[in-house]
Amino acid sequence: MKNILLLLFTAFFLLPKAKAGNVLSNNLQQQQLPLTDTAVKIEKIEEEIIDEVIKTKAPPAKDKVQYFSQVTKYGFKNLFSKYSYNTTLSYSSQVNPSATVFIQDYMKAHGTYLTKMKGWGQPYFNLIESILNQYGLPRELKYIAVIESNLSTAATSHVGAGGPWQFMPYTARDYGLVVNGYYDERRDYFKSTHAASRYLLSLYKQFHDWLLVMAAYNGGPGRVYSAIKKSGSRNFWNLQYHLPAESRTYVKRFIATHYIMEGSGGVTTVSNQNGNYEMNSNGPGANPFDTKPQLTPEELETTATQAVSGKYNSIVIAKNLAMDILLFNRFNPEFDYMMTNNGNYDLRLPQDKMQLFQANKYIILNECVQILLGDNNISNNQTFYPAVKTKKEKKKGK
Template identity: 50%
Template sequence: MKQFLMLGAFMAGTLGLTVAQTIQSPARTQQYGISSNADTTIQLAANLNSPASGNEISGLFDKQNAAGPSAPRLNPRAVAFVDDYMEKYSKSLQDMKGWALPYFNMIDAVMIEYGLPRELKYLAVIESKMKAGATSWAGAVGPWQLMRETAIKLGLKVNKKVDERRNYVKSTHAAARYLKDLYAIYGDWLLVIASYNAGPGTVQRAISKSGSKNFWDLQYYLPSETRNHVKKFIGTHYIFEGGGGLTTLTKSETVAHYGQQLYAFNRKMTAEETSDARSQQVAGKYQSHIVARHVGMEMEDFNRYNPDFDKVMAASANGYELKLPAGKMDTFNANKYQILQESVQFLLSGSAASTL
């Protein structure tokens, strides 16, 4: 599979964005119960939805039946490709759902940490079939199929003795940083997936030639491999999730379906939200996704109120100034001991993880 091009020069010369040069510390990998010297992981809390297969597939594209009345619609220009893809690969991907679940759950946790949609894990499915040993004809390596230069730019060690592209955890952190940087350029997940495959320069040229930033309008200015790569991602999402979502839509489709409530890391609290919010200093091993679940908040909103919560809580002895809507803070205080207990149990479960 054709590997994406280097992001560094494009971002430095065109956008002035920076790519993190440091990788997560051993303490961070231990948070997930993962040895820094081995590709090991744990089964975290998130569960995948039932996949679509067989006769269910055609129903996903029907305007009346697509995964519920409020589900995002598949763009008509993708239906034929995605329908065929799902017919061919539903069985093998359902099998993957079993053996790869621990890896999926680890990726979920990392994506949450970076404020990214968890469904981006399906990019690793189409890149490498979730195989650490995968190597492309172009030299891309690992579950995220990183080229050597790109991996080094993202802070991974790649030399004769070690190749951290094959390390599930470290390469996932690197991929998350790269995906977040790409989203800062495009604000559109389909263009991010295209750029991950072909490089931001290729996507930018397609935008210039087509005069559009809509993937469905510019797709034929991209290499066929790249436009099919995006559709494979959409098809994989439909198989695992039983429908579409944030990462299967263009920016305009996202606004039409969800309104202006886009992505947490790209939005700030409104004046009304700031006025209503309450703050409270918290310390201990609280985990963001467990807090959010107990108080009834989507992770996107929790991260918007509390950016870098898990990072700060893991690194600081002074805790974190938790911000929540007034009613949510009352719920937190009423359940904080249970939330803390579940958070600690979540972390302790990692120490018992077995090597995969």
């Protein structure tokens, strides 16, 4: 690990930028290098970047993100054989064999629901991923929000954790969120995902392994350190049975969710007689141009259509129109996919919502572009918080 980081440090900080790419491409596989003081400097730089992010409560400077994104992907060294998932290769050839049995069992129990989430959850995944990218974090981490809350801002646990990332109030405040009697920013997708990114970085600083980070996210760093001490290993697969069962299962749920979302799992797969999963003819390869909205005759009569082009994002449109994202997706299936890959779309909305869109389309487009560019100064005027109860209402138990 340190040898790899040494190469990255050399490429991004010690050599001219013109030579950096060549150094990485020619030498990344050469891991047998003598450790020097440079390895220590790498770790210090990494820690300085994380400390800066946590202190300023803002993403690292853009000139550091590229370096940091190369560093953090190696945190998956105990899950993927090449440190990160390659969509062009079969999943089974990349994932740690220790996860195979759990993946199959989890897919049978939850595969249908999670595969449906691939569609309606895409706008949320796009937003989460864009924020993770600003911090140089692996895109796979977006599936933590699936495990924690099924992407729901309204999710609240029995112990008081809330929002899509299930922050406890005190942890939320530590990482820059406002949680009081007036506001609960744990339920704001933009702000809570920025806070989650900072929190994940702080855990990564301690463990340098994303599987251990997830165990700590669930059960706390203390339990992970205890498992490391008892097992004498920092490899999740070696120490997993020294973790609480909930934390151990949590990590495996992440792996199975990633497989269902990005591997060949889900309702579009069938099992052959040998127990291997294959894609059927109605799988993800279907042409998105053929996807039509499933609207009732009454809805069709009151639907307005307008051609749009640009960097529009469905969740931003729905937020500004006070429209449920599931309803928006039903009117506009494959919206984000088509806007990304085709650049235009025939937007369909109820007539009153279309009038609102036309009156605010440039404001909406500006917000979409700001999110795409990673601009943190995005207006949150459309963020809705729970109503505050008065003392009189609280006494009446309302």
